[in-house]
Amino acid sequence: MKSFSSIEWKSSAKNSWEMFKKGCGNIMPTLSKLSKAFLLPIALLPIAGVFLGVGSAIASNSVDGTFGYFLGSLLNKMGDVCFGNLPVLFCISVALAYTKDSGIAAITAVVGFLVMNGMQAALLHTQQLNIDTTNLWVQTSIDENGKAVWEHFTSVVVDANGKGKINWADSSINLQNIMAWGIGSSEDNLRMVNSNFELIDGAGSVYYSLLWINKIPNGLITSNIGVNSLNTGVFAGIFVGAIAAKCYNKFHQTQLPSAISFFSGTKLVPIVTFVAVIPLSFIFMFIWPYVGMGLAAFGQASGKLPGGLDSFIYEVAERSLVPFGLHHVFYAPLWWTNAGGSIAEAFNKATPEQQAEFVKIWSANHSVLAETLLNGVSEGLKFQTIRNMISSDYPDLWKSMGDQTMAYSVIAKINVLNFTDLEALGLNIGRFQSGKFGFMLLGLPMAxxxxxxxxxxxxxxxVMGIYFSAAFTCFLTGITEPIEYTFLFLAPWLFYGVHMPLAAISFLFAGLFKTHVSMTVSGGFIDYIVFGVIPYFGSKAMSAKSAFAILGVSAAMAPAYFFGFYFAVKYGNVMVPGRDGSTNVQLATKAEYKASKGLNVDGSKIEEGKSTKASAKDAVEEARIQKATKIIEFLGGEANIVDVDACASRLRLTVKDGSLVDKDGIISLGGATGALIRGTNVQVVYGGEQEAIKPRMIKILDEQRKSKK
Known part of the structure; x- marks a missing residue:
């Protein structure tokens, strides 16, 4: 038997490692584009969130029918509709991201999304049970112990098709006394049904069947742009968008035979996508009911971790992915799917103790509604009555899932259900959001x-300007990248050894104190006012502890970040901007500075008779073109560049050979706080300038490639 020598083992291990690195390098561009795709709908959420929060506050504090009520309802609905249609927004965004912003791909993605959900709607149905004189029971009253009293209903006839029907004329039971329906061989093995004899859960919501899968919870079914289908959150939208992009990239230039040439090119793309999503729809129908129930179980289980531990673990993972720009991929399921929790599941899985506590707190928080709804209802049925009211009258609220989606749904219907009500059911809404305020309001500014x-x-x-403007931006809006990337690329150990642990601790305490303050994308002061101060003072959506413990966490993070960074930078000898002796750290570009002095970029004087404003504009444009040209050179030239893209703060590039990229050369051009190279994926952090660089690079590359043809 042949054995490996130590040299052969080392060689084999080295080859395996090289293959692994190559694989990671190849997958990074794909994940980078996916992260960029997420930014498009995410960029819409801040304004939508502000409209929703402000609108809810105005409406809940106005009398029905008044101008304030209608104005608040208008603003609320404008924001709410964006969150209600996140799946299709993600679908379109993914298609755009992988096709260089093609409008044809975006339309195709919507077509694919409609087709996929339409197939599900055609096969989706409720479970209707057969009845006869032996299995129909009705609940007519509640005894003194709060136990349901069931009576055997015998007035049933069977029609020619074998379906049971109730013979109301022969009924000995007063129909007005019927409280619930059940089907079973005895009172002990009843299955609950509604008046149409459809199988229902404890909240009175119908179960669904899809193919061979029965008892699909109502929470896993929703209306996707008007089509009743599986509630796949943003997942299905991402997959459909990817398929639409693939079909576009492969077929948008296809020429068909002359007889059917009308369908060539871009007209062929939606046709191919129409067919391509059919297997995807079946895949989701086969597995999603199980995946969805599994995600719901995960969301419930993670919420039971003690002392904010779930929030702590979340932030360790989320912040670790920030340098790679992949954190959007990580938190999307927790914010917008039942992996982050579900209101329906919280009700359905509530223990008797939680139910009693919920009724007590809900009745106190909504006294007027409670007096109307629960008047004359026995103690044992109060929880079920409230649950039935929410599930039937407020289906969007009942079916909402995901930490941020639930938060916004509660804010939109704060007069029906608030955060402290749900806290009694063990649902800590905000556990994957609130912790950001701790280090965004004061932590990073003190760093x-x-x-x-x-x-x-x-x-x-x-250098005061760059530090203080970045700190104020972080405090006001929660945009952390100007500060984070100042030290990330200078000393990564500062990010992972100081910043990430402190950020996770901020989440730990926010989760521990059950701070239910939501956000748009980042936890700045504006978001705190909209989602913390206004909901508290406007409608008592949360407790004072929940609303203001955020400030306590921020106050604790301030000295932790200050001393942590002060001594780490000092004794770690980190050359932060200005410490290395350089003082040319400014926000203005070189071209803008020279133009203000009456000079062109090359130092020559501006021609007489030419307006200073026009000359300054020409100088700025010339400088940007020169910079874009230089970046192309430092990337290994036109032949080495595969794709040019940008996101909120980075220039994202795909190259053929990452070893040809001159990272130091790119940074030497100014404006960039760092660069990251992973295989064929290159990311250069600018913080805003990338939006000006990207189109000019694309234009220059097109010109260079045309000249070589």
Whole structure:
């Protein structure tokens, strides 16, 4: 038997490692584009969230029928409709991201999304049970112990098709006394049904059947742009968008035979996609009911971890992915699917103790509604009565799932259900969001102050602007990248060794205190006002502890971040901007500076008779073109560049050979706080300038490639 020598083992291990690195390098561009795709709908959410939060506050504090009520309802619905249609928005965004913003691909994605959901709707049906004189029971009353009293209903006839029908004329039971229906051989093995004899759950919502799968919970069925189908959250939209993009990239230039040439090119794309989504629809029908129930179980189980531990674990993973731009991929399921929890599941899985506590808290928080709804209802049926009211009258609220979606749904219907009500059921809404306020309001701004204080005194004035503007931006809007990327690429250990642990601790305490403050995308002061202060003072949506413990966590994070970064930068000898002796750290570009002095980019004087404003504009444009040209050179030239794209803060590039990229050369051009190379994927962090660089690079590359033809 042949054995490997140590050299052969090392060689084999080295080859395996190289193959692994190559595989990671190839998958990074795909994941990078996916992350970029997520940013498109995410960019819409801040304004939608503000409209929803402000609208809800106005409507809930206005009398029905008044101008304030209608204005608040209008604003609320404008924001709510965006969150209600996230799946199709993600579908379109993914198609755009993988096809260089093709409008044809976007339309095709919508077609594919409609087809996939239409197939499900055709095969989806409720479970209607057969009845006869031996299995129909009705609940007519509640005894003194709160136990349901069931009576055997014998007035049933069977029609020619073998279906049971009730013979009301022969009934000995007063129909007005019927409280619930059940089917079974005895009172002990009843299956609950509604008046149409459809199988229902404990909340009175019907179960569905799809293919061979029965008892699909009502929460897994929803209306996707008007089509009643599986509630797949954003997952199905992402897959359909990817298929639409693939079909577009492969077939949009296809020429068909002359007899059917009308369908060539872009007209062929939606036709191919129409067919391509058929197997995807069946795949979702086969597995999603099980996946959906599994995700719901995960969301419930993770919410039972003690002391904010679920929030802590979440932030360790989420913040670890920020440097790679993949954190959007990670938190999407937790924010917008039942992996992040479900209101329906919280009700259905509530223990008797939780039910009693919920009724007590809900009745106190909604006294007027409780007096109307629960008047004359026995104690044992109050929880079920409230649950039935929410599931039947407010289906969007009942079916909402995902940490952020639930938060926005509750804010939209705060007069029916609020955060403290759901807290009694063990649902800690905000556990994957609230922790960000702790380090975004004060933590990272104090880290910026600590880095600035490490700059020699003679240089502090020159670099004050970049530190303090970044700190104020972080505090006001929650945009952290200007500060994070200042130290991330200089000393990654600062990010993973100081920032990430402190951010996770911020989430730990936010989860521990059950701070239900939601956000749009980042946890800045604006979001805190909209989703914390206004819901608390406007409609008591949460407790004072929940609303203001955020400020306590922020106050604790401030010194932790300050001292952590101050000593880490000082004794770790991290050369933050200004500490290395350089003072040319400014937000203005070189071209803008020279133009203000009456000079062109090359230093020559602006021609007389030419307006200073026009010359300045020409100088800025010339500088941007020169910079884009240089970036192309440092990327290994036109032949080495496969794709140019951008997201909220980065220039995202795909190259043929990553070893040809001159990272230092790109950074030397100014404006970039760092660059990351992973295989064939290159990311350059700018923070805003990338939106000006991207179109100019694309234009220059097109010109260079045309000149070689």
């Amino acid at each position: 910026g102050l600590a880095m600035w204080l490490n700059v020699p005194k003679e240089n502090r004035k020159e």
